[in-house]
Ligand SMILES: NC(=O)C1=CN([C@@H]2O[C@H](COP(=O)(O)OP(=O)(O)OC[C@H]3O[C@@H](n4cnc5c(N)ncnc54)[C@H](O)[C@@H]3O)[C@@H](O)[C@H]2O)C=CC1
């Protein structure tokens with residue numbers, strides 16, 4: 001495997017002076033913004049950046065002895081040498097898409113080399129292109145969101161090469177943060193779908209559902225896509241009514257997460273209550289295979305189950321892994337129950 005040289009992106013490359021009192025975070029954000037606005041500065045930064053390679057939207061990963069995967073960032077010059085060896089050239093690197101900047105001020109890009117031979121690439125790179133659905137949950141939690149964002153942006157570029165109104169080609173800016181053209185000079189930006197995910201409680205138990213596509217025994221919080229014209233609260237109320245036939249109140253927002261499956265979504269995590277007197281579920285089986293109430297004890301036992309995908313014998317309840325916002329909502333609920341039990 002080629003060594004990745006720790007080249008730092010120099011903030012001085014951004015010619016616009018930054019205010020002295022800026023925190024490191026603010027400096028990073030402003031530098032990234034500059035890269036999106038200025039193609040020349042971005043092209044220069046690319047030459048010193050870390051680049052994450054993908055092959056037909058599967059990221060290049062290396063497996064570790066502990067059964068986890070690590071992302072494999074490479075430097076511009078390393079990739080240029082490999083491209084030339086495999087019959088491509090440096091021009092391909094211009095398709096790289098900006099994805100972020102590390103805390104060490106290293107600018108990060110991604111690039112899909114799907115037209116090159118996968119086996120030859122894997123040999124040259126000493127890694128494997130792994131389907132993100134398989135790799136996501138065994139990647140380190142600091143790397144999974146970055147690769148999910150990279151895949152989402154690469155997919156967006158793959159599917160927006162032409163204007164849907166005129167049928168004419170669109171062109172990305174150097175950062176890949178937008179595409180312009182299609183005849184009318186329209187600017188296209190990456191899109192994602194807002195989705196609500198809600199942990200419903202009756203005060204003592206929480207309600208989880210499962211779709212037929214979930215692994216056996218896995219239950220999760222209820223989720224659904226927002227419809228045009230809806231507020232977050234309206235989507236929560238509609239989805240819970242549709243899927244389990246209940247009316248919720250006291251909806252509160254918790255946190256959010258970008259979710260790459262099956263396409264880019266912004267998951268908006270909420271908690272909501274139903275009255276214990278009206279908690280009889282009526283599952284819509286066109287949407288869910290099952291939905292049921294779980295006790296605090298069942299949830300705390302399930303939260304302790306490790307190795308979600310690898311265990312041979314199934315525990316009675318599996319919860320989504322820690323990477324998923326569903327797990328965060330369930331953990332928050334369990335914490336709240338623990339506190340209120342202590343207070344009683
Ligand atoms: N990160 C997490 O913890 C979790 C994430 N999720 C994600 O939430 C998402 C939504 O959950 P579901 O229960 O499947 O949603 P859902 O209950 O809205 O049902 C999905 C159906 O909604 C329709 N739909 C409406 N707008 C759509 C759009 N913009 N894109 C795709 N389909 C649309 C389609 O007919 C689709 O079959 C899923 O993509 C799932 O991966 C679900 C549970 C946990």
Ligand SMILES: [Mg+2]
Pocket residue numbers: 222223224243287
């Ligand atoms: Mg749903």
